[in-house]
Amino acid sequence: xxxxxxxxxxxxxxxxxxxxxxxxxxxxxALNGAKFGCGLGQCGACTVMVDGEAVFSxxxxxxxxxxxxxxxxxxxxxAQNPGPMQRAFLEEQAAQCGxxxxxxxxxxxxxxxxxxxxxxxDIRRYLSTNLCRCGTHMRILRAIxxxxxxxxxAGVAPAxxxxxxx
Amino acid sequence: xxxxHAPALNGxxxxxxxxxxxxLVSYLRKGVDDVHGAAAGPMKPVVHNLSGVPEQDVRAMAxxxxxxxxxxxxxxxRQADDVASRGASTPSGNGPGQAMYASACAVCHxxxxxxxxxxxxxxxxxxxxxxxxxxxxxxxxxxxxxxxxAGPWMPEFGSALTDQQLTDLVTYMRARFSTQPAWRDxxxxxxxxxxxxxxVSRR
Numbered sequence: 620x621x622x623x624x625x626x627x628x629x630x631x632x633x634x635x636x637x638x639x640x641x642x643x644x645x646x647x648x649a650l651n652g653a654k655f656g657c658g659l660g661q662c663g664a665c666t667v668m669v670d671g672e673a674v675f676s677x678x679x680x681x682x683x684x685x686x687x688x689x690x691x692x693x694x695x696x697x698a699q700n701p702g703p704m705q706r707a708f709l710e711e712q713a714a715q716c717g718x719x720x721x722x723x724x725x726x727x728x729x730x731x732x733x734x735x736x737x738x739x740x741d742i743r744r745y746l747s748t749n750l751c752r753c754g755t756h757m758r759i760l761r762a763i764x765x766x767x768x769x770x771x772x773a774g775v776a777p778a779x780x781x782x783x784x785x
Numbered sequence: 786x787x788x789x790h791a792p793a794l795n796g797x798x799x800x801x802x803x804x805x806x807x808x809l810v811s812y813l814r815k816g817v818d819d820v821h822g823a824a825a826g827p828m829k830p831v832v833h834n835l836s837g838v839p840e841q842d843v844r845a846m847a848x849x850x851x852x853x854x855x856x857x858x859x860x861x862x863r864q865a866d867d868v869a870s871r872g873a874s875t876p877s878g879n880g881p882g883q884a885m886y887a888s889a890c891a892v893c894h895x896x897x898x899x900x901x902x903x904x905x906x907x908x909x910x911x912x913x914x915x916x917x918x919x920x921x922x923x924x925x926x927x928x929x930x931x932x933x934x935a936g937p938w939m940p941e942f943g944s945a946l947t948d949q950q951l952t953d954l955v956t957y958m959r960a961r962f963s964t965q966p967a968w969r970d971x972x973x974x975x976x977x978x979x980x981x982x983x984x985v986s987r988r
Contacts, residue, residue, distance in 0.1 A: 636884050637888035660940030661940070672945070674944045674945040675945075678942075679942075679945045680885070682884040682888045682889070683888075683945055747932075
C-alpha cells in the first residue's frame with residue numbers, strides 16, 4: 620500500500636511499485652488532466668508537481684512516492700473557479716488541441732512558485748522540456764507571463780490553501 | 786572539472802570495458818559509446834567541437850590516448866571479454882534502492898534495454914568511477930543534447946527523487962553493477978551537488 624496526497628487529499632493506493640504515477644492518477648483516481656504522450660519523459664504532456672517540483676509522471680514509479688505531495692492540474696482550480704494559471708491560459712486562448720496544456724500549466728506553476736520573478740528566458744528554458752505540436756508557443760508564453768502577474772496580485776499561498784480545503 | 790569527475794585515461798582508467806581506438810574515435814565525434822556511456826557535463830562541448838574535425842585528426846588523438854594505457858592489447862581484450870560475459874547481474878537486496886532501480890531504471894537499462902539502446906550498467910563508466918559525482922548528476926539532470934542538436938538522451942529524475950532516495954539508488958547501483966568498493970559519502974555528495982544551481986544550468 621502506498622500512501623501519498625494528491626491535491627491535498629490523502630490517498631492510499633494498492634498498486635505495483637513499478638506503476639507510473641500517471642496511470643495511478645488517471646486509472647485509479649480518475650484525474651485525467653495529465654496526459655499520456657510519449658511514455659518516455661520526452662514530451663511533457665504528463666507533467667505534474669511532486670513536492671513543488673515539475674516531474675514527468677509517466678516515468679515516475681509509485682515506489683518513489685511514499686509520503687509525497689502530488690499536485691495535478693485539477694489542483695490549480697475548477698472550471699467554475701479557475702486558478703490564476705488556468706485563468707491566464709483561458710484569457711490568452713493558449714490551447715489549440717489542448718493535449719499539452721495541463722503539462723504546460725503544471726511546469727509553469729512549479730517555476731512561478733519557486734521564482735515569481737521568472738524572466739522570459741527563464742520561462743523558455745524551463746518549459747523547453749514540454750512540446751506543443753499545434754505551435755501555440757507564443758500564446759503559451761503570453762499566458763505564463765499573465766499568470767505570473769495574476770499570481771503576484773492573488774498571492775500563491777491563498778490559491779494553495781483553497782485547493783487543500785476543497 | 787565543473788562539478789564532474791574526469792576519469793583517468795591511462796592504465797588507471799576506471800572503465801570496466803577497455804577503450805579501443807575505433808570506439809574512442811566514435812565517442813569523441815558522436816558523444817556516445819554503447820559499452821561506455823554518453824559524454825556529459827564539460828565533455829559535451831568537446832564532442833560538439835570534435836564532431837566538425839576531420840576524422841583522421843580525431844583518430845590520431847584517439848591513437849595517442851589509447852597508447853597511454855600500458856597494458857598489453859591481449860590483457861585489455863581479456864578484460865573486455867570478462868566484462869561482456871558477466872551478463873545480467875542478479876537482482877540483489879530488497880531495499881528502497883532496489884525498488885527504485887527496478888521500477889524506474891530497469892525499463893531501459895535492464896534486460897530489455899536494447900529497445901531503447903540504453904547502456905548496460907555493468908559497463909557504465911560512471912558507476913565505476915572513484916566518486917559518485919557523475920552518476921548523481923546524470924540521474925539528477927539526465928542527459929540532454931545541446932539545443933537543436935541530436936545526441937544521446939536520458940530523462941532527468943532529479944525533480945522526482947528526494948536526496949535520501951537518490952542516495953539509496955546510487956548506493957544500490959554501485960553495489961550491484963560495480964566490482965569496486967562502495968562509495969563512502971554518497972549522502973554528502975548528493976547534498977553538495979546544489980539543487981537550485983542545477984535547475985538553472987540544466988539546459
